[in-house]
Amino acid sequence: MTPPGGPGYFSGLSTMAELTLSRSPILLMSGSANRELSEELAQHLGQPLCKVTSRRFADGEIFVKIDENVRGRDVYIVQPTNPPAENLIELLLLMDAARRASAARITPVIPYFGYARQDRKDQPRVAISAKLMANMVSLAGADRVLAMDFHQHQLQGFFDLPVDHLYAAPVFVNHYRQKGLENLVVVASDVGAAKMARGFAKRLNASLAIIDKRRTAHNVAEAVNVVGDVAGSDCIIPDDMIDTGGTMAEAATALKALGARRIFICATHALLSGPACERLQNAPVEEVAVSNTIAIPSEKRFPKLTVLSIAGLLAKAIGYTHSDQSVSSLFD
Secondary structure (H helix, E strand, O other), X not given: OOOOOXXXXXXXXXXXXXXXXXXXXXXXXXXXXXXXXXXXXXXXXXXXEOOEEEEEOOOOOXXXXXXXXXXXXXXXXXXXXXXXXXXXXXXXXXXXXXHHOOOOEEEEEEOOOOOOOOOOOOOOOOOOHHHHHHHHHHXXXXXXXXXXXXXXXXXXXXXXXXEEEEOOHHHHHHHHHOOOOOOEEEEEOOHHHHHHHHHHHHHHOOEEEEEXXXXXXXXXXXXXXXXXXXXXXXXXXXXXEEOOOHXXXXXXXXXXXXXXXXEEEEEEEXXXXXXXXXXXXXXXXXXXXXXXXXXXXXXXXXXXXXXEOOHHHHHHHHHHHHOOOOOHHHHO
């Protein structure tokens, strides 16, 4: 069986040699936050991961050293910035090391961009943390950023450099097309998720419904009403992330009470904090599909969880970026 990274994977660019004709050679580097994704990505690209030394001093400070020559190379550093904060620090240190070693171009590949929910000053004396994180990435030496499913699209404007914003939707759409779902309704978990749900509904030829959600406190949500007909239907609830699972569990319960037949949940980023795993396992859902933008430890895996890989999509995006092709064509 030919792997997704095999011949013809880059739509006409049949070999990595062709990808490097117009630019310096690719150098793929990985932080420690999601090594498994990086290794899978390297396999798709047919490129070995650059050797990197990363260790801690006695006081906990991070030390990184790039163990290969990066001078004149087109460097891609794969590292999600989910908690702990050391993941972000490690990314910044790797970028700084590559810049000081005379890399031709540095592109952080950030499958999950942390602090994205703090994107505005919605109450007095709070930080706009997403902007601060973007500033740090820019100042560390990035030439462009490649990221997936920001919590809000306007985060692209927080960076003072080009941003290639990817979507995991094609991976989930292909997954659900294979299930043969009937009388399908895509349900937005709140008004803010309506645009994403509309995109899923269009690609899956499904109807659209919206849940009226009330958030009473941080990480506490209550489904108040459902706008749309879901009785007797298979329902998909898409979102960009699952944190504590409260929103999704409440939404699934509300849909089931209104007569939904089967309920499926999908989200790009599986933070799965606190009681999330227990809530989702006990919720009236058939499956919880997530991507591997964040490494999911064994203790956070449960029977209803399905993890889909976005490595192939990232590999295409890196190949298109490196060869100056349109990344947006991946989502047409």
